[in-house]
Amino acid sequence: MGNSTRSGVLIVMPAWNEAEAIGNTIREVRRIASHHDILVVDDGSKDQTAWIARQAGATVLKLPFNLGVGGAMRTGFKYAIRNGYSAVVQVDSDGQHDPHDIDRVVAGLSHADISIGARFAGRGSYDAKGPRRWAMSFLAQVISMVAGTRLTDVTSGFRAANERALHQYIEHFPTEYLGDTIDSLVVAIKSGCTVTQVPVEMKARQAGTPSQSPWKATLYLARSGLVLCFALARRKSPREHLVPSSGDIAGEGSVQA
Structure with missing residues (x-):
């Protein structure tokens, strides 16, 4: 892991009871993005998620109990820094994020220091309707003003961070699921990190059932509005805690636009 022949980018997959989907997800990612290493953070699963992930070729960290996506990702960020990776990209373990x-x-x-894979930026057929879409649009508009750039999908979990953002995330990334994407993004921006977005496509889950029903997803987004208010009310984090941005962090020949 992390030797000179690799890209320097670590793919982190938080996983909770994803035994049905994670094996195929890892194999597809390895086939398409074999130049990146894969770390699965098993977030206290009760099934065979960890064993299947190892069999599929990923490195696995198994948490003793469920911390939520935020806690799992914070674990992944610390692993990346300690093992010399220059960037992390978060990928869902259920196969919804297209490895291409x-x-x-x-x-x-x-x-930029943070790159978001945006579902509402002109690619793919993913759509959200009703209150859920309204809430997502509102959050995107507010955070776009904070970031000084147009963002359309600030709740997306398909995102990458360079070393500068990783150090910030390790210090401030919320451990709970509620608000992990919103709070972490606003705090990172207020700490001096820059953000961009890239159009991506979404796929259907390979197996299993969504962790959130449409009603729960809508409630989550409504609560995210409250999280946003608290995040905006925070004072700026000292910029001196951030490591300098290093420009192209992905390693020679490892990234294709």
Whole structure:
């Protein structure tokens, strides 16, 4: 892991009871993005998620109990820094993120500290309707003003971070699921990190059932509005805690737009 023949980019997959889908997801990612290493953070699964992930070729960290996506990703960020990776890209373990888009998202780090794989940016057929879409649009508009750039999908979990953002995430990334994408993004921006977005496509889950029903997803987004208010009310984090941006962090020949 992390030797000179690799890209320097670590794919982190948080996983909770994803035994049905994770094996195929890892194999597809390895086939398409074999130049990146894969870390699965098993978030206290009760099934065979960890064993299947190892059999499929991923490195696995198994948490003793469920911490939520935020806690799992924070574990992945610390692993990346300790093992010398220069960037992390978060990919869902259920197969919804298209592996062909991984390098597109990572390529955004050539001119920003955080690159978001945006579902509402002109590619693919993913759609959200009703209150859920209204809430997502509102959150995107507010955070776009904070970031000083147009963002359309600030709740997307398909995102990459360079070393500068990773150090910030390790210090401030929320461990709970509620607000992990919103709070972490606003705090990173207020700490001096720059953000961009890249159009991506979404696929159907390979197996299993969504962790959130449409009603729960809508409630989550409504609560995210409250999280946004708290995040905006925070004072800026000292910029001196951030490591300098290093420009193109992905390694020679590893990223294709």
